[in-house]
Amino acid sequence: GDSVTQMEGPVTLSEEAFLTINCTYTATGYPSLFWYVQYPGEGLQLLLKATKADDKGSNKGFEATYRKETTSFHLEKGSVQVSDSAVYFCARNNAGNMLTFGGGTRLMVKP
Amino acid sequence: NAGVTQTPKFRVLKTGQSMTLLCAQDMNHEYMYWYRQDPGMGLRLIHYSVGEGTTAKGEVPDGYNVSRLKKQNFLLGLESAAPSQTSVYFCASSYEGITQYFGPGTRLLVL
Numbered sequence: 001g002d003s004v005t006q007m008e009g010p011v012t013l014s015e016e017a018f019l020t021i022n023c024t025y026t027a028t029g030y031p032s033l034f035w036y037v038q039y040p041g042e043g044l045q046l047l048l049k050a051t052k053a054d055d056k057g058s059n060k061g062f063e064a065t066y067r068k069e070t071t072s073f074h075l076e077k078g079s080v081q082v083s084d085s086a087v088y089f090c091a092r093n094n095a096g097n098m099l100t101f102g103g104g105t106r107l108m109v110k111p
Numbered sequence: 112n113a114g115v116t117q118t119p120k121f122r123v124l125k126t127g128q129s130m131t132l133l134c135a136q137d138m139n140h141e142y143m144y145w146y147r148q149d150p151g152m153g154l155r156l157i158h159y160s161v162g163e164g165t166t167a168k169g170e171v172p173d174g175y176n177v178s179r180l181k182k183q184n185f186l187l188g189l190e191s192a193a194p195s196q197t198s199v200y201f202c203a204s205s206y207e208g209i210t211q212y213f214g215p216g217t218r219l220l221v222l
Contacts, residue, residue: 032209043115043201043213044154051209089153097142097161097208098169103153 002026006090006102013080013109021075021105023064023090031092033057033066033073034099038087047075047088080109112137115214117202123220124192132187132217134202140212142205143185144169145177147198148216154201160185161208192221 006023013019025031032051036044048057053068062077073090090102115136124130134143141162146154156169158177166177174196176188185204189196199218203211 034210036213043215044203046210046212049210093209097205098144098156098159099154099211101153103151 002028002031002092002094002100004090004092004100004102006088006105008103009087009106011105011107013107015082015109015111016079017109019075019077019080019084019107021088021090021107023073023075023102024071025073025090025092027068027071029095031094033064034091034093035062035064035073035075036089036091036101038089038104040086044089080107082109082111085109114138115202115204115212117200117214117217119217120215121218121220123222124189125222126193128192129188129190130192130219131189132200132202132219134185134187134204134214135183136185136202136204136212137183138204138206138212139182140204140206141182142208142211143179144203144205144211145175145185145187146201146203147171147196148201149198157187157200192219194221197221 034049035047037047048059050057050066091099144159145157160179163182202214205211
């Protein structure tokens with residue numbers, strides 16, 4: 001079935017470091033791809049999305065490009081802040097209007 | 112707009128007790144979803160609904176029932192709670208069945 005795989009965490013960075021969180025997905029159909037962020041004690045918030053190949057989603061300094069040839073949707077940010085500390089989830093939608101999530105990657109940013 | 116709200120925020124149950132979790136959305140969304148989040152397992156879909164009066168099973172439906180009598184509400188029921196149902200439960204809604212918006216979660220502990 002459809003699946004999403006993302007790098008296990010935690011990822012620990014110093015403030016202003018460059019961030020990459022890898023995400024790959026199974027290539028069935030033509031999914032839309034998403035990154036959600038979960039801050040401590042809160043629900044998931046949509047961070048960015050891309051709906052077709054070569055689209056770039058961006059928000060709050062985060063970016064991810066829909067790469068059909070490598071079935072990837074890696075999340076990047078040029079300079080992380082302490083306030084970016086959270087759990088990040090990659091997801092794809094399925095034919096049945098459902099989302100399949102990766103296992104989540106915890107990011108910890110130290111001052 | 113309040114978005115997606117969930118009640119209660121936290122509940123403790125004894126094994127065998129029943130309870131209902133309420134999800135409400137004020138965005139006039141057709142699609143609604145119930146997920147559970149467990150450590151290291153990401154989010155897993157329990158049940159979902161594509162419109163008022165409809166429900167369907169997700170990935171982990173056993174032990175749960177749902178109802179969607181009104182478009183804005185989606186109820187998740189546990190008839191006889193088990194310790195394995197200790198989890199954080201998230202509700203989500205979507206207009207077109209692609210981008211989902213999440214509630215703040217309900218933390219459930221079954222003793």
